[in-house]
Amino acid sequence: MPMPKNIPLINREVSWLYFNDRVLQEAADKSVPLVERIRFLAIFSSNLDEFYRVRVATLNRLSNLNTRSKAILGFSPRKILNQIKNIVVRQERKFNHLYEDVIVKELERERIFLINETQLNVTRGSFVREYFREKILSTLVPVMINKNEPFPELKDRAIYLFVRLVQTKNNEKSRFALIEIPTDVSGRFIVLPETNNLKFITLIDDIVRYCLDDIFFIFEYDSIEAYSVQLTRDAELDLDIHVSEKFIDALSKSLLKRGKGKPMRLLYDTDMPLDMLTYLVAELDLTADGLIPGNRYHNFKDFISFPNVGRPELEYPKLAPLPVNELSTVSSIFAQISRKDYLINLPYQSFDYIIHFLREAAIDPKVREIQITLYRLAENSRIIHALINAAKNGKKVSCMLELKARFDEQANIYWTNRLEEEGVVVNYGMPDYKVHSKICLIRRTEKGKDRYYANLATGNYNEKTAKLYCDHSLFTANPLITSELVTFFDGLQKQVFHSAYKHLIVSPLQSRQKINSLINKEIKTAKTGKNASIILKMNSLTDVAIIEKLYEASNAGVKIKLIIRGMCCLVPGIAGFSENIEVISIIDRYLEHARVWIFGDAGRQNVYLSSADMMARNLDHRVEVGFPILDAEIRSEILDIINIQLKDNTKAREINELNNNRYRKTGTKVLSRAQTDIYTYLKYKK
Incomplete structure (x- = not known):
């Protein structure tokens, strides 16, 4: 769909970069514990890697189309690529300043020293060389570069040292080599022996640099230079095939090609001499857009595992998961759900309730x-x-495992094979549609009749991310919900879409229509002079038609409040479009992942939870499930949590036309930090 030129919009890729800048703000925030700030740098870096592998790769493909691409898309891919380059270069400068001039110095004040190969004394140098010879040397495969042979193929996101061996005697030409850093051997960081209560950490990159003479001893040279580089490749998969039994084989073959995708970005050490960089860029066939200056360390995502060798206060204190009122894991969970609905608020409350449900x-x-x-x-x-245990116990277990979940394809292929080996029926999904819903339905025989119990969630069935992602997970045996889930799963099995849902909001046939209907209801209310309200929380808002509808509602007098963590193409506060719209983004220790839709003013709110963001892909090209909160007590709890988030004046940033990520002030001296306040609210709620 072409982007309308008559409404204010921000390009989604540019909006995403401003989201990632909010992550960088956390690394700069001195109130955040120091090791956590390092981890936010890692998250920023990891996010940017994926952005280049997917979004920039897609824009590059589009930019290679004919000149009609601008007319079709509503924007020039080449122009957006130039914007991206400019923003990313600015962000990389900010990143490097934060790391080199701020974080490293603050570590030193904590008596923690990150040292490189030039800073090793005799004792630590001996330790490093022994470690290198025992643990690292045998894993290295240096590749000598011969200008008469094809340039070696660099792996996607691997860290390499680009090495030059210089010999001034006999006017011999320099030799070049590439060494892949084996970060999977023992991690990225090595803690060195302590001295006088001083802690020392070095990176495996620098251990290899220190021991280059152990690698190239057979050559004659006067000096060795080594500079780190990291190549990011196009990671989008080309799969022109319907889902079938052959799909796994086709997907597996495409995954092998992913690591050989077109180069998108070369991150390089700015200390690298120009002649070495020029040679490398020419061999990799990179454009200027893909050349990003960096520091001596790349793949900074590994810093998510930076070891805290200092005070416990350098990390966030661990918060024990809270119990859910009246929901016990030592008595039958079915007996409890049969009497009332329960809501699990992750990560504040434990994911173990979901495990207990399945066990x-x-x-x-x-x-x-x-x-x-x-x-x-x-x-x-x-x-x-x-699930495997259930199949072994004679239960009929049907699992819809989405093989096309980006960057989890390989793992999901493994689990598919494992489940099928154990007797679980695996459904490969819908042709041309990702199944993104998070739903579990259990059929139980009670007094000779079938009764259904369900779990519906905004986030994945993943116990690891459930400790970091803020999501809601609902247990219910309400037939209004479970009867429609029976229809939903029937459709998945038969690979057909149903649309006659009265309570569920299911993509791809129903979500857009239902959302428009709910917005229209508020518009109609506002036009009668009554208070009308919409509150939406999600990861991303990019769908142009939905944005247009929200602008229409704003112009009708509907008060709209949005909590958007990531991309937001809507521009609030614009006269004639969005004067009644406020948008905030909360970035804190946990990742805000829940999707909550609230329509109606106080006293008449309809509350929905969903697996879907308001993006064209979620509304039109994925199987998603939104569901109403019918229990009054749970509805009140969700409203309380959303209101706590709307009061945040510590970690909430304003989304505005300036894209300056200004911290939000609420006009009160009382500091409100949503994630801390929600934990306290749930802890003492009766």
């Missing part, structure tokens, strides 16, 4: 069938183990 189902003689949709799973998934 009980696996051994309960009354349970006949388990149906579940899975998207991203933990590495050693207890969800999978519970």
Whole structure:
């Protein structure tokens, strides 16, 4: 759909970069514990890697189309690529300043020293060389570069040292080599022996630099230079095939090609001599857009595992998961859900309730069938183990495992094979549609009749990310919901879409229509002079038609408040369009991941939770499930949590036309920090 030129919009890729800048703000925030600030640098870096592998790769493909691409898309891909380059270069400068001039110096004040190969004394140098010879040397495969042969193919996101061996005697030409840094051997960081209560950490990159003479001893040289580089490749998969039994094989072959995709970005050490950089760029066939100056360390995502060798206060204190009122894990969870609905607020409350739900189902003689949709799973998934156990106990287990979950494809292929080996029926999904919903339905025989129990969630069935992502997970046995889930799973099995849902909001056939209907209801209310309100929380808002509808509602007098963590193409506060719209983004220790839709003014709110963001892909090209909160007590709890977030004046940033990520002030001297306040609220709620 062409972008309308008559409404204010921000390009989605540019908006995403401003989101990542909010992550960088956390690294700069002195109130954040120091080691956590390093981890935010890692998150920023990891985010940017994926952005280049997917979004920039897509824009590059579009920019290679004919001149009609601008007319079709509504923007020039080449122009956006230039904007991206300019923003990213500015952000990389900010990143390097934060790391080199701020973080490293603050570590030193904590008596923690990050040292490189030039800063090793005799004792630590001996330790490093011994470590290198025992643990690293045998894993290295240096590749000598011969200008008469094809240039070696660099792996996607691997760290390399680009080495030059210089010999001034006999006017011999310099030799070049590439060394891949083996970060999977023992991690990226090595803690060195302590001296006088001083802590020392070095990176495996610098250990290799220190021991280059152990690698190239057979050559004659006067000096060795080594500079780090990292190549990011196009990671989008070309799959022109419907989902079938052959799909796994086709996907596996495409995954092998992913690591050989077109180069998108070369991150290089700015200390590298120009002649070496020029040679490298020519061999890799890179454009100027893909050349990003950096520091001596790349793949900074590894810093997520930076070791805290200092005070405990350098990290966030661990918060014990809170219990859910009246929901016990030492008595039958089915008996409890049969009486009332329960809401799990992750990560403040424990994901173990969901594991308990499935484990009980696996051994309960009354349970006949388990149906579940899975998207991203933990590495050693207890969800999978519970499903396998259920199949072994004679339950009919049907699992819709989405093979096309980006960057989790390989893991999901593994789990698919494992489940099928254990007797679980695996459904490969819908042709041309990702199944992104997070739903589990259990059929249980009670007094000779079937009764259904469900879990519906905004986030993945992943016990690892459940400790870091803020999501909501609902347990219910309400037939108004469960009867429609029976229809939903029937559609998945038969690969057909149903649309006659009265309570669920299901993509791709129904979500857009239902959202428009709910917005129209508020517009109609506002036009009668009554208070009308919409509150939406999600990861991303990019769908142009929905944005147009929200502008229409704003112009009608509907008060709209948005909590958008990531991309937001809507521009608030613009006369004639969005004067009644406020947008905030909360970035804090946990990742805000829940999707909450609230329509109606106080006293008449309709509350929905969903797996879907308001993006064209979620509304039109994915299988998503939104669901109403019918229990009054749970509805009140969600409203309380959203209101706490709307009061945040510590970690909330304003989204505005300036894109300056200004911290939000609420006009009160009382500091409100949503994630801390929500934990306290749930802890003392009765």
